[in-house]
Amino acid sequence: MTVTIGLSKGRLLKESKGILEMLGQDFDYIKTTRQLVIKDEERNLNFILLKPSDVPTYVEKGIIDVGIVGKDTLIENKRDVYEVMNLPIGKCRFSVAGKPENKKKLDQTFIKVATKYPNIAKAYFENKGKTIEITKLNGSVELAPLVGLSDMIVDLVETGNTLKANGLVVYEDVFEVSARLIVNKVSYRFKDTGIQEVINKVKEWEAGL
Amino acid sequence: MKFLTMEEQLKYYRNKRIKKQTLESYFLSAGFQYIEPSVFSPYTRQLIQDNGRELSLVKVIDGRGEIFTMRGDMTAGIIEQIGQQAIESKEVKLYYDGKVFMTSKTGQVTTRDQMGVEWIGGDVSISTQALIRLSAQAMLHQQEKVVVEISHIAYFLGLVKTFDVKKACVPRLQQLLNSKNEDDLETYLLINNYSEECVSAFKEILTLQGSWLELESRLSGKEDFISQRVLSDLRGVEEGLQTMEANGEVHFDLSIIPSYDYYTGVVFKGFSTKNYDELISGGQYLIETGKGRKIKAVGFSLYEGALQ
Numbered sequence: 173m174t175v176t177i178g179l180s181k182g183r184l185l186k187e188s189k190g191i192l193e194m195l196g197q198d199f200d201y202i203k204t205t206r207q208l209v210i211k212d213e214e215r216n217l218n219f220i221l222l223k224p225s226d227v228p229t230y231v232e233k234g235i236i237d238v239g240i241v242g243k244d245t246l247i248e249n250k251r252d253v254y255e256v257m258n259l260p261i262g263k264c265r266f267s268v269a270g271k272p273e274n275k276k277k278l279d280q281t282f283i284k285v286a287t288k289y290p291n292i293a294k295a296y297f298e299n300k301g302k303t304i305e306i307t308k309l310n311g312s313v314e315l316a317p318l319v320g321l322s323d324m325i326v327d328l329v330e331t332g333n334t335l336k337a338n339g340l341v342v343y344e345d346v347f348e349v350s351a352r353l354i355v356n357k358v359s360y361r362f363k364d365t366g367i368q369e370v371i372n373k374v375k376e377w378e379a380g381l
Numbered sequence: 382m383k384f385l386t387m388e389e390q391l392k393y394y395r396n397k398r399i400k401k402q403t404l405e406s407y408f409l410s411a412g413f414q415y416i417e418p419s420v421f422s423p424y425t426r427q428l429i430q431d432n433g434r435e436l437s438l439v440k441v442i443d444g445r446g447e448i449f450t451m452r453g454d455m456t457a458g459i460i461e462q463i464g465q466q467a468i469e470s471k472e473v474k475l476y477y478d479g480k481v482f483m484t485s486k487t488g489q490v491t492t493r494d495q496m497g498v499e500w501i502g503g504d505v506s507i508s509t510q511a512l513i514r515l516s517a518q519a520m521l522h523q524q525e526k527v528v529v530e531i532s533h534i535a536y537f538l539g540l541v542k543t544f545d546v547k548k549a550c551v552p553r554l555q556q557l558l559n560s561k562n563e564d565d566l567e568t569y570l571l572i573n574n575y576s577e578e579c580v581s582a583f584k585e586i587l588t589l590q591g592s593w594l595e596l597e598s599r600l601s602g603k604e605d606f607i608s609q610r611v612l613s614d615l616r617g618v619e620e621g622l623q624t625m626e627a628n629g630e631v632h633f634d635l636s637i638i639p640s641y642d643y644y645t646g647v648v649f650k651g652f653s654t655k656n657y658d659e660l661i662s663g664g665q666y667l668i669e670t671g672k673g674r675k676i677k678a679v680g681f682s683l684y685e686g687a688l689q
Contacts (some may be wrong), residue, residue, distance in 0.1 A: 233657050234656075234657030250486065252558055252658075254561040255560050255561065256561050256562075256563075257563075257564065258564035258565065356657065357559075357652075357657075357659070358654070358656070358657055358658075360561075361528045361530070361630075361632060361652060362528065
C-alpha cells in the first residue's frame with residue numbers, strides 16, 4: 173500500500189534532506205523538480221510538495237498519510253492529526269518583539285499586535301490578562317512596529333538577524349518550536365506497516381545525527 | 382454545506398434520509414426503541430465537567446433569566462431524561478437521531494447530526510460486544526473496510542490516581558496521548574515535576590496497542606489491580622468479536638482516551654477507508670440513580686461521515 177508523504181516547501185524542505193535520503197530519495201531532484209507529485213513505485217512512496225500551512229490540512233483530510241511540518245503551523249491551524257515525532261529540524265522560537273523604546277508597552281492592558289499567527293498571539297496575551305488588537309499580516313511582519321501599525325509583533329525568530337537589521341529587539345520568548353512528523357488518524361490504522369517503516373527510517377536518521 | 386442547485390440539495394437530503402432509514406432498520410431489528418432527548422437542559426445539571434466541553438456548550442437564557450444549555454451530546458441528555466426510570470427496568474435498549482449544538486473555536490454556533498444507540502442495564506460485556514458489532518455493521522454500509530479501535534479508560538485513570546496527577550494536568554495528558562505525541566508528553570510531565578517513573582508509565586500507554594494477543598501479552602505481565610481489571614474487561618468483550626465481518630477489523634489501543642468524562646470502562650471508536658474522520662465513538666458508562674445505585678450502560682454515536 174503506497175504511503176504519501178507531504179513535504180513543506182522552503183527552509184523545512186532543505187532541512188529534510190537527511191530524512192529524504194534515508195527514505196531512498198534523490199534530494200536534489202525533489203528540490204529542483206517542478207513536479208508537485210513525485211512517485212517512487214519501487215518503495216511504495218509518493219511525495220507531495222506543499223506550502224507549509226497546507227500540510228496539516230492535507231494530512232487531516234487523508235490525502236496525505238504522513239507530513240513534515242513546523243509546530244508553529246500545527247498550533248495555528250489546530251488540525252486533528254497524530255504527532256508521532258518531534259524532529260530535530262526547523263528549530264526556532266516564537267517571540268514578542270518590537271522597537272526597544274516600546275518595550276514598556278508590554279505593561280499596558282491594551283496592546284496592538286501584528287502577526288502571521290493570530291491564534292498563538294491571542295492565546296499568549298490572553299493568558300497574561302492583556303487585551304490586544306491583532307492585525308493579521310501575511311509577510312514582512314517586522315515592518316508593522318516600524319511604521320506604527322502595531323506596538324509589537326509576535327513572530328518566529330530563527331537567528332534574530334532580520335529583527336536586528338530593522339532595529340527591533342526580542343521582548344519575550346513565547347515558546348520554542350521544531351518540525352513534527354504528523355500522521356493521518358485513519359492511515360495510521362489502515363497503512364500501519366508502511367507508516368511504521370517511514371517512522372522507523374526517520375528514527376534511524378535521527379539516531380545517526 | 383452549500384448547494385449549487387435545489388436539485389442537488391434535495392438529492393443530498395434524500396440520500397441521507399435513505400442512509401438513516403437503513404441504520405434505523407438495523408437498530409429496530411436489534412431490538413432498540415426510539416427516544417427523542419430534550420433539546421434543553423438546566424445548566425447546573427450538566428454532566429460534562431471538562432473545560433473544553435464547557436466552552437463548547439451553547440447556553441441560552443429564558444424569560445426568567447434561567448440559564449439552559451442546548452444539547453451538546455445525546456448520551457448526556459438521555460441519561461438525564463431516563464436515568465431515574467431506567468432503574469425500574471432490567472434492560473433498556475434505545476436509539477436516537479437528532480442534532481447536537483456546539484460553539485466552535487471561532488465562537489460560532491454550529492449543529493451536527495448524530496444518531497446512535499444506548500443499551501442500559503444487563504450484562505455489560507455482552508451488550509458491549511453486541512454494540513461493537515452493530516457499530517461495525519452500521520459503518521460497513523457502503524464503506525470499503527472498517528476498523529474498530531478499542532480501549533479502556535480505567536488504565537489511564539489508574540495512572541492518574543497512582544501518580545497523583547493534578548486535575549488541571551489531566552486534559553493536556555489526554556490530548557497528548559490521543560495525538561500519540563510521546564515527545565511532548567515526556568516534556569510536559571517533566572516540567573510539571575513528575576517523576577521519571579511516572580513519565581515512563583504514561584509513555585508506556587502508547588505502546589499498549591495492537592492485536593488482542595499483542596495487548597494481552599503486554600498486560601498479562603502486570604500484576605496491579607487496574608491492569609488485571611482492564612485485561613479482564615477487554616477479554617470479556619474480545620471473546621465475542623472473534624467472528625467480526627471479513628472487512629471489519631478490531632484493534633486495541635489504550636492511548637484512546639475520550640474527552641467525555643462519563644465513560645468508566647471499555648471505550649471504542651471506528652474508522653473506514655472511505656472517510657478521513659472517525660465515524661463512530663462510544664463506550665461503557667454508569668448511570669447513578671440518586672439512591673446510591675448505579676446501572677451499567679453502553680452506547681455509541683455515529684457521526685456525520687457515517688450518515689452520508
